[in-house]
Amino acid sequence: QVQLVESGGGLVQAGGSLRLSCAASGRTFSRYDMAWFRQAPGKEREFVAAISWIGNTYYADSVKGRFTISRDNAKNTVDLQMNSLKPEDTADYYCAARWGTIAAATSNENEYDYWGQGTQVTVSS
Numbered sequence: 001q002v003q004l005v006e007s008g009g010g011l012v013q014a015g016g017s018l019r020l021s022c023a024a025s026g027r028t029f030s031r032y033d034m035a036w037f038r039q040a041p042g043k044e045r046e047f048v049a050a051i052s053w054i055g056n057t058y059y060a061d062s063v064k065g066r067f068t069i070s071r072d073n074a075k076n077t078v079d080l081q082m083n084s085l086k087p088e089d090t091a092d093y094y095c096a097a098r099w100g101t102i103a104a105a106t107s108n109e110n111e112y113d114y115w116g117q118g119t120q121v122t123v124s125s
Helices: none
Strands: 004-007 010-013 018-024 032-039 046-051 057-059 067-072 077-082 091-099 119-124
Touching (some): 032 077, 046 077
Parallel strands (some): 010 119
Antiparallel strands (some): 067 077
C-alpha cells in the first residue's frame, strides 16, 4: 500500500498564507501523479491542484495564481503553498496519488487510488 499523511492545516486569517505537506511512503514516489482535493461542509469534494510525475502542474480556476503545488522526490513529499487565502478556502484538504501515465495529471478524483486522511484548513474573515 501507498500511505499518505497530510500536515500543515490550521487557522489563518483571510489574506494570510499556509503551507500543506503530504508525506508518502514507498520507493516509487517519483512515478506517481499527486494531487490535492478539498471538501467543505455540505459540499462535494472538489479538485484543487495536481502535479504529474514529470512535473506538469494543473490548478482549479478558483485557486489559480494563489496556490502552488510542488514536489520533492528526494523527500517523498508534495506541498501546497496557499497564499491570499479566502474564507471560501475553508475545507478539509486531502492528498491523493495515482501511478503516473504519459498523460497529464487528472482532476478526476476517481482516477486516484490512494488518499490521506485529510487536514483541516479554516480561514477566518
